[in-house]
Amino acid sequence: MVVQEETKLIGSVAKESGIPIKTIRYYEELGLLKTMGRTEGGFRLFSADVFARLNFIKRAQKLGLSLLEIREFLEIHDQGDLPCDRVQESLRNKLIEVDRQIQELQILRRELGRLLAGEAILPQNSAATICPIIEQV
């Protein structure tokens, strides 16, 4: 089989990206990846930009986005022009959420530092009615 210059079979995509074949097929099924078509025998053909997509997926996923959310963003990307109002709205919300998440990670960071130093991170005998950890940190 002569694979066209820029196309890759799923196996080499898997090998180069470190993502299992099964997972790649699963992502394609969900619509996160697109193939350039198939060989006559039905083998998937991927173009080289699949790696950028896989990388985006991996990264976004580690940040807590679901595969469906990621698909939405990839679809916006694929559209190539300004997203419609509804999508802009959802993007803006996500932005806010991401900001909050960054802040919370910074809090967690400090808490882990305290644990390392042998300090408590939660009040041991608190009579607080509203959780103090948020204000406290």
Add this chain to the structure above:
Amino acid sequence: MVVQEETKLIGSVAKESGIPIKTIRYYEELGLLKTMGRTEGGFRLFSADVFARLNFIKRAQKLGLSLLEIREFLEIHDQGDLPCDRVQESLRNKLIEVDRQIQELQILRRELGRLLAGEAILPQNSAATICPIIEQV
């Protein structure tokens, strides 16, 4: 039943924290929460600091920690003194991971901003062999 001054039944914990009863029982089963004991009839009694714990759990979870990881941190906290070497090691690793995660969130933030502006976030026709999105951003 006369509940002692500082103790709460699971229902009011659920109501005040917004976390379902089932989930609270589940957390206790996993060892994330401890009760102050039970009533004669077997009802769980929680002290007021359960809210701080629940809050910590919720927050940590949103940041991508598993319940088992969270339990580990709570156990360190409960111990109250300097964690042993092995645990310090794991804490330090987690700290590094958190730092990386913060950086990646900042990248994602910029990417979402670009999507909002109608710009592409992935190369459309890239011949890159190594994913460009990381360097690109």
Add this chain to the structure above:
DNA sequence: TTGATCTCTCCAGCCCACTAGAGAGTCAAG
């Protein structure tokens, strides 16, 4: 005492994101 309203345990099922395996077809090299 008798309801209404908790709460208990136990077991089953759901959703997400895979992952394993079976059985069959495809491809390049020799």
Add this chain to the structure above:
DNA sequence: CTTGACTCTCTAGTGGGCTGGAGAGATCAA
């Protein structure tokens, strides 16, 4: 033309984190 590696689809199972329901007991107000 065969061999061996690769790929296909399909079905089913896994693990984490809940969530629902059954059936039974506990608590409390009237």
